[in-house]
Amino acid sequence: MSRRTTLAAAAVLAAALSLAACGNDDAAKVETNSNSSSTQGQQAETPTPAKPVSKSESVVQRFTTALDDLGIEHAEPERVEVGLSGAQMRFDMPVNGYDAGINIFPNQETLAKWQEASDSFGGIHVALSDEYAVLTLNSSEGIADSARIAPMIAESVGGTAYGV
Template identity: 55%
Template sequence: MTRLRVLTVSTAAVAAALLLAGCSSPEEQAQPAPVVTTEASTTPSTTPTPTPAASTAAPVSDIQSSVDTFVAALDELGIEHSEPVRAEVGGSGAKARFDMTVSGNDAGINVFPDAETLAAWGELSDAYGGIFVSSGNAVLSLNSSEGIANSAEIAPAIAQAVGGEARGV
């Protein structure tokens, strides 16, 4: 390949990458992308094998997936709840924690790094009379003080909806 052809192909590749990445200012976004042309070459060349376009959708993390699982179950069951808000994990052993309300009472979602950490947390919660629903390495911790009767009532339905286990009921 001649240097001019390599430069032209490289320029086209960079332009395409920038276009796919969305690297432009708001004024530029409203304008169509410039057309890139290449000069005909008398040197024989091979056609490069096309590469699949990179997915623009970010993979959902296990943390977000756990939150989504519990929120979807609450929605499906028609149980009133607030949106989960990320909070400090404190000494829970969780790798992520979210505060929320369920049926007007304080609740939270804890996502643990592994089953062993969840099991240790579950034993401690059981010792203090806690009510929670586990699914995978995450729990929806329900209110076990002023809302205890409601928590005990809704926990089994939530567990069934997420394919998990209700404890403390």
């Protein structure tokens, strides 16, 4: 092949790739436009699907959203060792300035055993039976505050307040 033929072939290939790229852009624009809705000449972008949320993230969000909605002061939950609770996961955080936390249990039986122990010590908590999880509230220094807010939190999350 001569140099002239090679250059011509390269030019044809470059032109073909350029046209193909332009064609793909047009196809992408058509696809985007067909996925978008127009309202009075304005285009709305197609929403990006949310990433899947794990059970623990879902439970933590459920409790923290309720606390936020109720205007109850709290810090971001921090994952800690589960200790002897029987929980699969535990998160500590202050609620209204008192020690509190979220425990997530593997099943209803383990949750029931934990609740029995909590009740025997006068504990206050909000349970999500459908998630096998509890928000434990301070039952010593902050007992009056915990007894006051537990029913509000339970109503907000669709759970049950215990120890109040």
